[in-house]
Every structure is written in structure tokens, then in C-alpha cells.
Amino acid sequence: xxxxxxxxxxxxxxxxxxxxxxxxxxxxxxxxxxxxxxxxxxxxxxxxxxxxxxxxxxxxxxxxxxxxxxxxxxxxxxxxxxxxxxxxxxxxxxxxxxxxxxxxxxxxxxxxxxxxxxxxxxxxxxxxxxxxxxxxxxxxxxxxxxxxxxxxxxxxxxxxxxxxxxxxxxxxxxxxxxxxxxxxxxxxxxxxxxxxxx
Amino acid sequence: xxxxxxxxxxxxxxxxxxxxxxxxxxxxxxxxxxxxxxxxxxxxxxxxxxxxxxxxxxxxxxxxxxxxxxxxxxxxxxxxxxxxxxxxxxxxxxxxxxxxxxxxxxxxxxxxxxxxxxxxxxxxxxxxxxxxxxxxxxxxxxxxxxxx
Numbered sequence: 001x002x003x004x005x006x007x008x009x010x011x012x013x014x015x016x017x018x019x020x021x022x023x024x025x026x027x028x029x030x031x032x033x034x035x036x037x038x039x040x041x042x043x044x045x046x047x048x049x050x051x052x053x054x055x056x057x058x059x060x061x062x063x064x065x066x067x068x069x070x071x072x073x074x075x076x077x078x079x080x081x082x083x084x085x086x087x088x089x090x091x092x093x094x095x096x097x098x099x100x101x102x103x104x105x106x107x108x109x110x111x112x113x114x115x116x117x118x119x120x121x122x123x124x125x126x127x128x129x130x131x132x133x134x135x136x137x138x139x140x141x142x143x144x145x146x147x148x149x150x151x152x153x154x155x156x157x158x159x160x161x162x163x164x165x166x167x168x169x170x171x172x173x174x175x176x177x178x179x180x181x182x183x184x185x186x187x188x189x190x191x192x193x194x195x196x197x198x
Numbered sequence: 199x200x201x202x203x204x205x206x207x208x209x210x211x212x213x214x215x216x217x218x219x220x221x222x223x224x225x226x227x228x229x230x231x232x233x234x235x236x237x238x239x240x241x242x243x244x245x246x247x248x249x250x251x252x253x254x255x256x257x258x259x260x261x262x263x264x265x266x267x268x269x270x271x272x273x274x275x276x277x278x279x280x281x282x283x284x285x286x287x288x289x290x291x292x293x294x295x296x297x298x299x300x301x302x303x304x305x306x307x308x309x310x311x312x313x314x315x316x317x318x319x320x321x322x323x324x325x326x327x328x329x330x331x332x333x334x335x336x337x338x339x340x341x342x343x344x345x346x
Contacts, residue, residue, distance in 0.1 A: 134245065
């Protein structure tokens, strides 16, 4: 079983990217995909969005899987493995989660060895400078713990914003692959899927 | 409350439209509500909008997803609503910084009253944020880096 964490700040476009990743994995790789959504409130929104696209989704509400709901995450993984047996699980933590903590939480899942655990962090270049100013530790940690960075919303961003995003990310995590995409329009999404899900 | 304090609010809102409205008007209504909420929250003192998003369900007529991440921006809306709609349900989720849940709730109520009076709908709000919930109690001291 493989696990892909798609993290990133609130409103960065995680769910839209997950939709493309999951569809690509099903269509191009014939994978059996399940998605774990971690949301605020007792009634989710992202899970509805993904379910409407025909994807199996499990929700974890009322807590954050990177700190408060570690046990629930492991229990959900166990239940998914037993009841659905996916070969790829995509996890969308809340926008304030740190991918490194989710990765640590996954270490408590011992029912079956995980082939790989990868983390894509989605960045919104139109708000990155503001977020770095207000949310410095969170945003820098998200970027530093990513295996890939997807700079999203390139269709809404200026050249200056994209350039700043690239320079900022390169400073924080010099070795991370940075990909520029529009998850909403599908621009450069397929090459990212191919790379991340290889 | 400091600028890095996260405020969260979630609700299910049932709208009753008299007379029934065509699908495109439901899209406009969702977009207007999200826009006004973002602007209103900013005016109340929100320092950063994480997201304000909504899922509108009409039953047989389809559904819409809408979200906005900054005050003054045009919300993104996706999906389709067909036919005349006399009612629908909106699942609303607000995550922002600088306001407490009660302040967000008050802004939601205010905007619903204003829009309802202007556009002629009635509404019922049911809070769906758990009382002992989530982010305000986020255990940052244990595993999270401080948010600011």
C-alpha cells in the first residue's frame, strides 16, 4: 500500500489536485484508490466534492490528524485496508497540518508495511508573501517537509508572484522539486501525477 | 485575540426561496454570500482568511461548490443547478484568523439576514462545529510548531 499526503495551507487547492491525482491513478495505473479527508466541522465539504466524482472517501472530523487524531488516522487506515483494500491512499490533512507529523503518525500503522509515503505540498503563490509574514513557522515547515512542491493557481498569478514563490521555496528547501500547475484548469497536472505516483 | 489565532465555524443552512428561483440565481446567491462573508469578516477584524467554502445541495437539481480565500475576491463556484429551486441546503465552513467563533457566527447571521431581506429567502442555521472541537484547542505545544 502506498500513501500520498497532499498538504498545504487553507485554500491552496489541495482538494482539486487530489481529484486529478486520484483520477489519474485509477485511469492510468489501474490503482484502487481511497481518500482520507480531515476537515473542520461535523459535516464536511471536500468529501462531498470528491465523492461526487465517484471516489471513495473516509472522513476524520473534529480534530487534526497530525496531532490530535493520530489514533483515529491509524484506525481509519486499518478499516480501509480490511474493508476496501486500496493500493493507494491519498490523505488530505487540514490546512494547518504539518506533513512531517502526518508521516510520523503513519509510523503507528503496523498492519502492513507501506511501500512509500510521499508528501506533496500545495502552495498558493498569490498569498505566499502574506502567509509567510503571518504564518511563518507553519508555512516554512510545510515547505521544508515536502517531497514535492506544487505551486498552484499559475493561471491567477503574476510572474512576480511565481518568481517569488520559486525563490522562497528554493531558499527553504533547495532540493525539493518545484512544479508549477493549475489544478483547476489541469495545466501541468498530468506530469506531476506521473512523477509523484511513479 | 492575536492575528495568529485561528477561528473556525461550520454550519448547515437551509434556504427557502419564495418564489422558486432558477439555477443561475442559486449560483449568484452562493457567490454573493461567500463574497459578503469574506468582506464582512475582514471588516470585523479577520487578519487572514484561510477559506470560506460552501457546498450547496438542491436534491434533484444538482449541487454547487464555492470557495473564497480573500476579502474582495470573486468566489470560485463550480457545479450546476438546473430547474426552479424552492429550497436548498448549504454546508458552510469558515476558517480564518483574528476572529472568534462567536464573531464569525454573528457575521454569518448578519449576512444571511441582509441577503435574505434583499433577495427574499428564509433560512434556518444549524451549527455543526463540535463544541469541543479542533483548531482553537490545537495542541501546538506538543507537536506543532507555533503558528506565529
